[in-house]
Amino acid sequence: MSDLLLPNDPAPFEIINPRAVAPLLLTADHAGIAVPAKLNGFDLPPEELRRHIGWDIGAGEVARLTAEKLKATAVLATYSRLLADPNRALGEPACAPAVSDGTVIAANQNMTLEEFRRRGEAVYWPYHNAIDDQIARLRVAHAPPAVVAIHSFTPMLSKDGTPRPWHVGVMYSFDDRLGRHLIAALNKLNFVVGDNEPYSGMTLSYAQKRHGLAQMLPHAQIEIRQDLIGDAAGQEHWATILADVFTHSFERISSWTN
Secondary structure, X not given: OOOOOOOOOOOOEEEEOOOOOOOEEEEEOOOOOEOOHHHHHHHOXXXXXXXXXXXXXXXXXXXXXXXXXXXXXXXXXXEOHHXXXXXXXXXXXXXXXXXXXXEEOHXXXXXXXXXXXHHHHHHHHHHHHHHHHHHHHHHHOOOXXXXXXXXXXXXOOOOOOOOOOOOXXXXXXXXXXXXXXXXXXXXXXXXXXXXXXXXXXXXXXXXXXXXXXXXXXXXXXXXXXXXXXXXXXXXXXXXXXXXXXXXXXXXXXXXXXX
């Protein structure tokens, strides 16, 4: 067991509707902003942690609300992406960045294998194992799921960056069935939809490859622009949109998973 977490630190993940049997599993790799007490908030001002460097603004609540509307299961990561990003392979530099969008993360300087292992045991593997447990449960319940990660992206990657035009992006990798289906459904709603934008699922999206592609399940990553889901009204609005899209997609999804 890792010695990183203290008894009063939060659990590494939260599960919404753990007994649901809808053929859909939502994940939110960057839902939370918690930092183990031992790391003292990375010695950053709270407003820095609450920027996009610390989490995906709005994504966790959109995933939670969408799961509740669909009576589907969701697994939400609790800890900040700066600790051990579950959407990166453990050990790669971006999993615990030394600098993120110009902010130096002191606790992530000169990361060692032992420190990656420590963080992995504490938060990274428990989150991934929770997702695998839910996939296994749904398989046993004869409802093998599509796996969909809910993320958000900044309107500009940095203060001097180029504005990003998309309202929402859909990332996919070698199995593009679900990704292309979602792109078509969102295009019909007159959104500006990124096709493997603002990031490519071919080169990124580690968690989706691990839980979707590697397990031969339909999968995709949805990226919503953060200014659209930065408050409760926007989060409710996008959860309603996604719930409606998936409600009309369950028959198609079931044909891919059975």
